[in-house]
Amino acid sequence: MMYHELMIMCEFIIGGAAITCKNEFEKINEDNLVTVSSQLRETMMSASSSESVLEMDWSKRPGGISETLNRVDDFKQQEILDCNSFVVIHGAGSFGHFQASKSGVHKGGLNQPLVKAGFVATRISVTSLNLEIVRALAREGIPSVAMSPFSCGWSTCERNIASADVSTVVEALDSGFVPVLHGDAVLDESLGCTILSGDVIISHLAAHLKPQFVVFLTDVFGVYDRPPAEPNAVLLREIAVREDGSWSVVKPSFEGADKQVEISVASHDTTGGMVTKISEAAMIAKLGIDVYIVKAATEHSLTALSGKLREKIPEDWLGTVIRYVP
């Protein structure tokens, strides 16, 4: 019931690669994070672009507390801002992966000291990143609240979600907050523990919250027919998902060639499971929810976040649209 009162405009996924420095251990890409945060603010705060940003991170940082104090007094004169419902889910990027892979947390086995330690170490790493993202959003005046799947009591069985009550997320949204979730180490009924990936969280939330659209922010312009680095790589503009969950590239149109096969071949070797990504997006699209895969911190991501793409895709927009075509 609560679910129907609630209109989620967008589920907004920040790929780990988009906000961290891939090859540097636990290093945030500050520039991207700031741009992503201000773009989200622009799109979620109705008619507020003119107003001064009201920081909601009053903690110690370079710049210090005196400035924060002034900020606090700003609020007294401030009108409350209408803000659309957003949910943010972020990947781990260069956080967590080292700890998880070193210990094999995803394989389970909490009775092994290495796995148990890895579970603790992974959560420390991903929650550190989560805190920094919440703070970056708060500095842009976005009422962001951290929600760790493990703390929310979410658990899996054989790596599939066994219990993931979304009511806490819904209540936060109802109160006008922006929940910020992330891939996390969780308890698994059969394995003891595993990693609950951001992608699984996205599909789960999409199915329950029924957002108008979902945006994947990544570090490339979208989905290509081969590794983007390759000279002849072609950006796939539009992918149609059919009733049976199968999908095909509708734009650009390739004569004859069966792109699906070609991509899957390419991806298994080199693109790190781009087909997996498309299949996940396809599952969301099948619910009638448009999915936009776009490069973070660009004009294209701003357009995607604004929801304008639901009416029409501009010719000069760079990204991949995945939508259900009955």
Add this chain to the structure above:
Amino acid sequence: MMYHELMIMCEFIIGGAAITCKNEFEKINEDNLVTVSSQLRETMMSASSSESVLEMDWSKRPGGISETLNRVDDFKQQEILDCNSFVVIHGAGSFGHFQASKSGVHKGGLNQPLVKAGFVATRISVTSLNLEIVRALAREGIPSVAMSPFSCGWSTCERNIASADVSTVVEALDSGFVPVLHGDAVLDESLGCTILSGDVIISHLAAHLKPQFVVFLTDVFGVYDRPPAEPNAVLLREIAVREDGSWSVVKPSFEGADKQVEISVASHDTTGGMVTKISEAAMIAKLGIDVYIVKAATEHSLTALSGKLREKIPEDWLGTVIRYVP
């Protein structure tokens, strides 16, 4: 059912004042935090004092990652350690209070921008402290996991706990982890939001988890008959709680004088609600759970954590015992 399988040895409350620098904004008392963590490790890891500490914080920090890597390999040869069930709850100290009081989060009113911003700012501050405490414990080889009441979906109504499912905490304990909770900003059914204090969390968990004993770590030796700074302040060694919840000082014995009244008078003006603290402890003691109020990072806190006090209180032990006397 699960609850009965589980034997919680101790609920372990770190007062904010014991681990932060009271008068310095968001400053942790590193020395105390390290000592508190190693004392907890000593008491929770059976027969492991001789073994090398297996760090579970593998994140970037002074000392760096190479050292972390060596650590990781240690685990492969390591026996799993028996560890007793502990729950850690910490106060905010110099974290969160500024944000909460500036905005009046405890009074509610999320429709006011200042309150909403304060809610976000308070959570950022207290979760930052929580992360540092989890990391300090993990460095001592304690499998600590952060659990924010707000993320756990805990909420209040008129500031009293309305919904606070402890099953997530129980499952973490069952899996051999040490849940680390803290006072937090939460949603309130009637007020919109408020502050759920660590003390309320303690009583709630004590009532549900039935620990063998509860330790309050503070920055003084225990409860005094007047402000500890005063020259003639007397440490109250033992307080007896009766069936009806009333309590009285049994050690030292004061001839005639009604200490209870005297303390309450003194406390209202000066000791910052020591009577409130005693009353909370008394509620826990009434459940048949001994409560020890002791100075953090001392030999006395180590003794209290070890559980030895349940057999006998050594003459030279400094602290306050609050227990039920039928």
